[in-house]
Amino acid sequence: MNPFSSSTCSKRKRDSSSFDDESESSSKRPKHDVFINYSFEDIGKTFISHLRSALIRNSFAISDHTMLPVGQDMHSELLKAIEESEMYVVVFSPDYASSVRCLNELVDIMDSFNKFDERKVVPVFYKVEPSDVRRQQGPFIEAFQAHHTNTNLDPHRVQKWRHALKEVGQLSGLPLQNGDEAKFVLEIVKELEKMQRPQELHVTDHPVGIGSRAEELISILRLDQKDLVLVVAVFGFSGIGKTTVVKEAYNRIAPSFDLSCFLAAIHDICQGPNWKVKLPKALISRLTRENNFSIMSNHNEGVTKIMRLVSRRKVLLVLDDVDNFQQLESLGICPKWFYEGSRIIVTTRDKRSLGNIRYVPYQTMLLNRRESLNLFTRLMFVSDDTKNTKFIEEVVGRAGGIPLVLTVWSRHFKQHEREQWPSILETLKGIPQGDVQKQLQLSYDSLTPRLKKLFLDIACFFDFHSETNDMDLLVKVLEDEDSRFFPNIEIQYLVDKSLVEITPDNTLLMHHAIREMGLEIVRQENEDEPGQRTRLSDKRDVMRGTESVESITLHTSENLPEVTLEAFRKMSNLRLIMFDYDDYADEHLKINDETTHLYFKRLKYMCWPGFPLKSLDNIEMCNVVVLKLINSKLVRLWEGMKV
Known part of the structure; x- marks a missing residue:
C-alpha cells in the first residue's frame, strides 16, 4: 500500500442519501x-x-x-x-x-x-x-x-x-x-x-438512474474488506449503460486506491494483427502514465510487467468491453497476483469471456418508466413539456428502458420539426436507427453461424407468441439430431451474451429492442427482394417467398393478400409457419388444385387457423413436431400411414 496515503479506505462514511441519481457526481474533486x-x-x-x-x-x-x-x-x-x-x-x-x-x-x-x-x-x-x-x-x-x-x-x-x-x-x-x-x-x-487522484471520467450529460446503480455496484465491490482481491463482472447487452454505470462508480472510489486505471473499449483495441502485444502496452501505459517504455517483442513481456505493477500497490482496474477470454489472458489477469484490497471490474456482453476466473456478477438493469420519462424529457426539452406528454409516453414505451435507444432517438427527433415527429415515430417502430442497430448488433456479430441462426429463429418466430416461449417446446421444435444441434445447450450461450433470458418458470424472453435488431438483420439480407430473405413477417412478402425462406410469421389477416398453394411450393425449406390471427376466413388462401403437392420435409412447427384443405394427403411434413390447425376444413388427416 502507498505509505503516503491514508491508512483507511474511508475515514468518513457517506450518507446513502448523498448518492443522488440526478447529480453529476457525488464525489467532487x-x-x-x-x-x-x-x-x-x-x-x-x-x-x-x-x-x-x-x-x-x-x-x-x-x-x-x-x-x-x-x-x-x-x-x-x-x-x-x-x-x-x-x-x-x-x-x-x-x-x-x-x-x-x-x-x-x-x-x-x-x-x-x-x-x-x-x-x-x-x-x-x-x-x-x-x-x-x-x-x-x-x-x-x-x-x-x-x-x-x-x-x-x-x-x-x-x-x-x-x-x-x-x-x-x-x-x-x-x-x-x-x-x-x-x-x-x-x-x-x-x-x-x-x-495524484485520477482524472475524473466524463460519465454522461444526463445521469438519470446512474447514481443508484453505481451505489449498488460499489456495494458489491465490498470495499470494507481490505484484504480481499475481488473481480466483479458487469453484464448487459450493448446500449443498456454498463460502461456509464462503471464510470460513475470509478469516479467515486478511485481516490481510495493507490493506483487506478480505466482501460476503455478493449474490443476496439483488439482489432487487427498483433493485438496481444498492443493490449498489454495500452494497459501498462495507463498504469505507469508513460508512453515511452521499451518496445515489447511479445505479450509475455507485457504480462510480466503488469504482474509487477499490480502486485505492489492496491489497484482499481476497469477493463471495459471485454468479449473474449483471450483478452484477459493476454493481460495476465489473475486475482492472486494483485495486491490485497485490489478490485478488478470487467464489463462484458458475454459471461464466457471471464473464462475460469472467479467473479461476482452485477447485472445492469434497464431504466424504469419514471427514469425513462425523465431521461427522454431532459434529452428533448429544456424544461418539462406537457404539450408532448402523449408523444413522450409512446417513445418511452417503445424504447424499453434502454438509454442508448432514448439518446439516439432524441437526436433524430430534434433534427426535425415537431409536426414530423408522429410519422418519424411510426418509421422507427419498423426500422431501428443506425447507431442503435450498430451497438445492439455487436453481440450478434460475435456469434457462430449456428448461434446466429438460432438467435434469428427466436427473434423472428418464437418470441412473437407467448405459447412458443416455453423452453421445453422450443427445444423439441429446433432440435436436430442429424446435425447434432441441441438448442438447450446453445441457448445458454445466448443467455451468457445477454441476448435472451430464461425465467424461473422456464420461459424464454427477449427484450423487444433486441428482437427488433434481429428483424433488421433479416431485412438487410435483401432490402430489394424481401422474398429472398430467410424469414418473412410482412404479409405483403409472402407471395414473393423463395426457397430461401425458412419461417413465416403473420399476426393479422387484415388486408392479407391472396396466397396460393403454388406460392408455398417455392418455399421448400420452410421450417416454421405461424399464422396467428382470430379471423379464420378462408378467402385469403386460393386453392387452384387440392392435388398440389407441398414438400415441407424440414417443417417442424405449423400453426394455421382456418386451414383450408380437407386433408394433408399431399403435404409431406415427416419431421413436424407441432401442428395446430384450429377451425380448419380438415375432414381427415391422411389416408394410410405416413413415415
Missing part, C-alpha cells in the same frame, strides 16, 4: 492538487522556489501560505486552502520547528488528513533525519525549548505540535541529506504524479 507546508525563512527562496516551478510545469494546481487572498481572515482562508487540497507536501528543514506558522499549519494538515477521505501526506526530509522529526531531536530541540519557555504560547498548543510531528514523522517520506537538489525535485514530482 479538490480545488488544489498540492498544499506545500515549509519554512519560508529557511528554504522559501531556494529549494521551495524550484519545487513550486517544477510542480507548475507539470500542471499541478498548488497552494501555500503565500498564495492566500489579501484582506481576508488569514486563518480561515488558510484552513480552507488546506481542506480544498488533495495532497500535502510537508518539507522539514533544519529551521522548520522555529516557525509557529509552520507548526500550526501542520496541525491543520493532519486534522484534514484524518477527517477527509482520500487525502495524502508526503513528508520531505530536507537535510534532517525522520527520527529527529518524530522525537523532536537534533535541530528541533532548541526550537522546542524556546517554545516551552515562551509564556505567550499555550502549552496545550505546543503538545499538539509535538503530536503532529510524531504522527507525520512515522510516515515514509523522501529524504535528502546531500545530493543533486534538481534531481530530488523531479523525484518528488514523479511521486506526486503517481499518487
